[in-house]
Amino acid sequence: MTSAAHSAASAAAQAASASASATAQTVSATSETSAGSDILTVTHLTHSFGRGHKATHALKDISFAVRQGETLGLVGESGSGKSTTGRIIVGLYQPTSGQVLYQGRNVTQLTRKPGSNQFRRDVQMVFQDPHASLDSRMTIGAIIAEGPRIARDTTALQARVHEALDAVGLSPALANRYPHELSGGQRQRVGIARALILKPRLIVLDEPISALDVSIQAQVVNLLDDLKKQMGLTYLFIAHDLAMVRHVSDRIAVMHQGRLVELGPAQEVYSQPRHPYTRALISAMPVPDPCAQFQRDPFAFEDNSYDGQQLAETSPGHWVLR
């Protein structure tokens, strides 16, 4: 490690320990006030891509809990660290530091520990771009069957593939087709079926509708809503658009520059945003009346490292970085 990287790392470690007590409070406060218990908790997640002066510090001390049965919206501009957070949660990336707890158990460095298979089934991810995330050389059936195959759980697999296709509103006949033969909306349904076949409890939805035509976005949102009710699912719903997630979320977490800057009940975060960045996100939202858009004072937002700041609970369950 270069000395610059070393001092950056030790500064990050100091910042992490400085905010440790506040964040521990956050996590416990989240549990105490929750209607459902916490199904998943992340504590002090930091993540850097690359090393030295070229390193990107994608996450800086992120802590929050996802409650059983809720939809937690995770919003923020491009590059704020949303996908990195989601990928760490499902185990696709190992965090540089910090932990992921699933039902209270540390699953951060799961390899072949007993019980890890259950976690791998219970927590699934749906990706933003259904075209890039489906292997073009595999049939739809093989794509959906891949998870169970890896888990060596192949009993009645064909019937389960058909059931998963049916659950997302696709004909079982599509099992023999290839991704390029499907529309964008159908491909995203395949991405959802691939997660569902494992009977998950928590799904990380990484911008599941952003790549779709506006005309079919609502259909996929409605499908996700139906599936959630039918199967008792919990969602971490990632989006860059606060307007979209506010309708589907129970709570909203706002990220900026690798930090969690605000977390609270969805309607409250939207109607009474407390962090300047959340206000900036809302003022950037398009409004139907162009005159109203013109009269609004767009919130000028300057970059801020947020170093030394901590999450504070400003009203019950509403946390703001300051």
Ligand SMILES: Nc1ncnc2c1ncn2[C@@H]1O[C@H](COP(=O)(O)OP(=O)(O)OP(=O)(O)O)[C@@H](O)[C@H]1O
């Ligand atoms: N594999 C990678 N290698 C290097 N840097 C990466 C990698 N993935 C993400 N980053 C960087 O980490 C930061 C956070 O990226 P991330 O993809 O988590 O953001 P995001 O909030 O999901 O953005 P978007 O809305 O564009 O999807 C960005 O600066 C990004 O460039």
Ligand SMILES: [Mg+2]
């Ligand atoms: Mg992303």
